[in-house]
């Protein structure tokens with residue numbers, strides 16, 4: 168069975184929502200918040216690609232300079248300025264995701280503000296970016312079922328991997344408000360990133376972060392994962408997988424979850 172983090176996260180929120188979305192495949196559309204978040208991710212992906220490209224050009228130029236006895240080489244670097252970041256935002260900003268022109272303008276301006284805040288944050292924390300929007304697909308053996316042993320293919324995508332003097336650092340961008348440190352320390356998404364990085368790069372990340380882009384500022388919530396915590400996350404994933412295989416789609420309504428559920432209009436037990 169192939170499982171994405173989005174599927175796991177949906178199942179964890181409410182198994183019934185998972186059934187509507189991934190089993191019955193009832194269309195749910197894209198909310199304004201999802202369209203906005205996706206455009207921010209797209210902008211930061213392009214920005215990250217420029218960072219990687221610039222890093223490579225710097226290395227190539229310094230090698231050429233060595234060859235030519237420090238002769239000046241014209242810089243071909245892409246411009247990494249606040250203006251170029253906002254220009255990338257304007258390219259990605261959705262125009263047809265909003266009901267009115269007023270809402271579309273408000274989203275465009277909010278994005279500009281977030282990009283300015285991100286640029287200031289980024290300028291003060293130079294890091295070597297090694298990958299952006301890098302997909303992964305890793306295999307996990309599910310031995311929790313009786314028989315036979317099943318393989319789960321877990322898929323996902325790293326928003327950004329940076330190299331620091333301490334090791335590899337995984338960063339996930341969020342346009343939502345920060346959660347508590349306890350939530351971040353126990354977050355399954357970050358545990359999956361640690362597991363995937365270990366399989367892909369052969370080492371656990373030295374840091375994992377949610378980078379929240381909010382109008383009040385950029386908030387980076389750091390955490391770590393040990394080998395033991397990664398093993399625990401495999402147990403969690405296989406437990407969810409077992410319940411999915413057993414077609415356990417019992418709803419778990421709550422005000423918090425149901426108010427954001429795209430199926431609340433057709434769900435008999437919605438809490439809103």
Ligand code: SF4
Pocket residue numbers: 180181182183184187418419420421424425428429430431434435436437438
């Ligand atoms: S409305 Fe609530 S209970 Fe119903 S599917 Fe959505 S999240 Fe689950």
